Structures are given as structure tokens and as C-alpha cells.
Amino acid sequence: MSTTRSVLVEPHRLAGWLFRFEARNGPYTALRAPASPSAGGTVAGVRIVARNGCSAVLAPPLPGGPAPATAPGATPAGAGRSAASAAEVLPDLLSDLVHGVAPDLTVGLLLIRRGGYSVGVARSGQVLSSKTGTRYVQGRTAAGGWSQQRFARRRANQADALVEETAARAAALYRADPPSCLQLGGDRALAESTLAEPVLAAFAGLPQVPFVTVPDPRFAVLKDAARTALAVRITVTDPPDPKA
Structure with a gap:
């Protein structure tokens, strides 16, 4: 049975990653990989298949870009090439995969989970401005009856307060330095509720890079999200185990 794993590779490291994939x-x-739904549009990427059966699907950072110009069919990469010449093997693959994704594109970051948030603006992989905070939201309970209803209302109110505060903090940062796209992460339902707040209406329609699942959204987590926001998403499937 083949195993699958995902990695994030920044555009300037893609040539080196392809070289190492070939070496292994x-x-x-x-x-051309079939287009698949993604936040804000459709992602059309690239699928590579190695001699030993290992394959990888490379998805662009932003949806809606053109499919790679590399014609369908075999485009062999010669063995033993250097990392510098990997880009020469499939230049169209490398250029079209990150079409329209300038390294200095401004990204609005919005990470939220029950109990905390971290929002910011990033450029060139670096956080330019940010705000991180905490707000207590109770966990679920197995209690029943009237007390459970009261607990549920309290929990909903706490979640609403978290969403409202996060949206207000993000809006202030985004107005000061308007982003060109968004990176949402953490709890998907909370993130979507935050983006739906009226204060963020001007930014809700921006393109979104794929959602990321993150631990408690502290500043260190925000910094990592800023670094990988515009990375190429690569899903690698190992060759089948011949002993299986």
C-alpha cells in the first residue's frame, strides 16, 4: 500500500526540490494535473511520476492560475543534473505553477482557534504587522437539560466575542496595509465566521491560499504561516510496496 504525505515548498526552493525528487x-x-476545487476558485497543478512509481501533485499557491504550459505526455528529466539545471528541464512547469505569485505579494493572515487568535499582514515571507490575543471559550459538556442549554448559550456568546475581536483586529491591520490575498487557518468554522463579519466585508472576496490547520495561534505560528503562505503545495505518493 502506498503512503501519501504533503509538504510546502516555497517557490524559490522548487527547483531544488525537483532535483532531489529526481535523485531519489x-x-x-x-x-497537467486535473483541476480540483480550492478556496476561492479552482486549482490546476502539475503531476510528476518518477521511474520507480513515486508521484507528486504540485498545486499552485493561489487558485485560478493557468494550467502549466508543459504539454501532456512524457517530459523526461535527465538523471544526474544539478539543482540549478532542474529549472531548465521543465521551465514552463516552474514558471506557470507560480504565475502571478510575486515574492512580495501582500498576504493577510487570519488564524483562529477556540480560545485565541493571531492576525497579521505579511510580505516576502515576513510578518509586517500583527496582533495576537486570547479569549476563553468553554469546551463541550455532556450535561443535559436546562443547565446544558445555559452552557451552550454561554459558549456561543464566548465564541461570538472571539470572532468579533479577531475580525476587528484583522480589519485594522488590513486597512493599514491592504493585502492581495488571504491565508486562513486554525478552526475552519471560526475562520469563516470571522471573515463573514461586516468589518471585513472589503476583504472577504480576496483570493485565498489553501486553508492551514495550525495549533494554538501564537505569534510563532503566525510567523510560520507567513513564511509558507505562498508555497507550492505538494502531495507525494510513494511507490507501492512490492512486498504488500
């Missing part, structure tokens, strides 16, 4: 798995061919 042998020459590969490249094909």
Missing part, C-alpha cells in the same frame, strides 16, 4: 526516485515525466 529516478527520471520523471510531467503532466
Whole structure:
């Protein structure tokens, strides 16, 4: 049975990643990957398959970009090339995969989970401004009857207060330095509720990079999200185990 794993590779490291993929798995061919739904649009990426059966699907950071210009069919990469020449093997793959994604694109970051948030604005992988805070939201309970209803109302009010505070903090940062796209993360339902707040209406329609699941959104987590926000999403499937 084949195993699958995902990695985030920043655009300037993509050529090196392809070189190492080839060194481990042998020459590969490249094909257009079928478009798949993603936040804010449709993602069309690239699928590479190595001689040993290992494959990888590379998805662009932002949805709606053009499919790679590399023609469907075999496009072999020669073995033993250097990292510098990996880009020469499939130049269209590398350029179209990150089409329209400038390194200095401004990204609005919004990470939220029950009990805390971290929002900010990033450029070139660095956080330019940010705000991180905590707000207590009770966990679920197995209690029943009237007390459970009262608990549920209290919990909902706490979640609403967290969403409202997060939206207000994000809006202030975004107005000062308007982002071109958004990176949401943490708890999907809370993040979507936050973005739906009226104070963020001017930014709700911006393109979104794929949602990220993060631990408690502290500043260190925000910094990591800023670094990888515009990374290429790569899903690697190992070759089948011949003993299986």
C-alpha cells in the first residue's frame, strides 16, 4: 500500500526540490494535473511520476492560475543534473505553477482557534504587522437539560466575542496595509465566521491560499504561516510496496 504525505515548498526552493525528487526516485515525466476545487476558485497543478512509481501533485499557491504550459505526455528529466539545471528541464512547469505569485505579494493572515487568535499582514515571507490575543471559550459538556442549554448559550456568546475581536483586529491591520490575498487557518468554522463579519466585508472576496490547520495561534505560528503562505503545495505518493 502506498503512503501519501504533503509538504510546502516555497517557490524559490522548487527547483531544488525537483532535483532531489529526481535523485531519489529516478527520471520523471510531467503532466497537467486535473483541476480540483480550492478556496476561492479552482486549482490546476502539475503531476510528476518518477521511474520507480513515486508521484507528486504540485498545486499552485493561489487558485485560478493557468494550467502549466508543459504539454501532456512524457517530459523526461535527465538523471544526474544539478539543482540549478532542474529549472531548465521543465521551465514552463516552474514558471506557470507560480504565475502571478510575486515574492512580495501582500498576504493577510487570519488564524483562529477556540480560545485565541493571531492576525497579521505579511510580505516576502515576513510578518509586517500583527496582533495576537486570547479569549476563553468553554469546551463541550455532556450535561443535559436546562443547565446544558445555559452552557451552550454561554459558549456561543464566548465564541461570538472571539470572532468579533479577531475580525476587528484583522480589519485594522488590513486597512493599514491592504493585502492581495488571504491565508486562513486554525478552526475552519471560526475562520469563516470571522471573515463573514461586516468589518471585513472589503476583504472577504480576496483570493485565498489553501486553508492551514495550525495549533494554538501564537505569534510563532503566525510567523510560520507567513513564511509558507505562498508555497507550492505538494502531495507525494510513494511507490507501492512490492512486498504488500
